[in-house]
Amino acid sequence: MSNGEQESWSRVKERLRAEVGDDVYSSWFARMDLEAIEEGAVRLSVPTRFLKSWIQSHYAERVLACWQAQDGKVTRVELIVRSAVLKSAMLPKVKPDVGIGELGTRYTNGNGIGRSLIVGDPSVHEALGGSPLDPRLTFDTFVVGRSNTLAHAAAKQVASAKRGDPVMFNPLYIHSGVGLGKTHLLQAVTWAGNAAGERKVLYLTAEKFMYGFVSALRTQTALAFKEALRGIGVLVIDDLQFLQGKSTQAEFCHTLNALIDAGRQVVIASDRPPSDLESLDDRVRSRLAGGLVVEMGPLGEELRFEILKARVLAARTHHPAFDVPLPVLGYIAKTVTHNGRDLEGALNRLLAHNKLTGHAVTLEMAEREVRDLIRPQEPKRVKIEDIQRVVARQYNVSRSDLLSSRRTANVVRPRQVAMYLAKTLTLRSLPEIGRRFGGRDHTTVLHAVRKIEGLVGNDMALAEEIEILKRQLQE
Ligand code: ADP
């Protein structure tokens, strides 16, 4: 190779480094070498297949563009995996390594200018590269209140832990209803962790995990997938409740064990506690429950107010004229009670209205704009699943225990309480309730309801327990 070529290569590397930043550069490109330049084709090598497929899927265009900026004659970049043998024996005339089922090795576009690439299976790489992150979901924009203090503190701790620090709780498992900030917190961990540069944090939705794995197995790049996991300091999995399928779960279990045993941090979010992930097998469930399990409660009015205030401030960086009087925020915080997403929706409407009409935001306008986001004040409709979940948690049994045919006292009473609540808090019929409790007969439900009705008259402790359960359910 000529000195000129080596010099071009140094320039290209500098350009690349400037474009992607030091961190990315040293993670992916530090071990990339120039092998040859022939007739407009640049051949680069990296030491592992995984690096090759990662660079191909994420940076091929950029590498090519950097070359073209340096040398207009370059039309194509080829990436090969170098091995010790190849290196000593036959370079630079080596053929690019193209295995069966491997990712495409050459990338040029149809018109020969070579701007884009052909990869074998982008889904694998998306899975490896993580799910997209929303730049707004950071710790800076996360408002801490009573219902999320613990989850927030744990997430912060995880994000700021250093490589080699003892792992305090593993996995960290956060659960809550929809729209209460799980994804926000998980993405905040990802942003903050990666910014600190201490440990690589990979954020995946369960679907992505599933899809990545399944296709990785199918295209026989599971090894690459595992190699990728090995490079990860913190694995973040969102919406675990969507993880489905026996083989996926087996792989999930395997990954989880491997990471935890290797002292890597795992962070998980789900809409239910581990005990309610019914399709998961017991070992996984207990592994999940073995770390720190934190529930985030509903956003209280005060927290909703603070979130809204923060949102308006954020919106004003782009729309300086946007102003929402505090009473309007108070009104929204009070009435739009459902979740963070509706709060956002409400503000977006005010903003849109304000922008489109030029009218200032007033209470009257707010009342009109957010009308359909307002939750009725009458008691919330309670679902049988919620009852089962809340009762199971209260009595420390699993939801499947409630549905099972087990007749031990520690399960029978909670089951009766749950049936009683189902009858009193929902409009479901006795047969329907029976069906939802593991296919029981309606007379069994009736018996349970009468039993509890009889007991609450005399048993103050039980009456109070039931009162608390009702309040939790109707909150
Ligand atoms: P989940 O994943 O639990 O369904 P998200 O994290 O997607 O909920 O939150 C829904 C919306 O509410 C997002 O826009 C999020 O930024 C916002 N949100 C929820 N909790 C908070 C909070 N504590 N501070 C700021 N925004 C929040």
Ligand code: MG
């Ligand atoms: Mg979410």
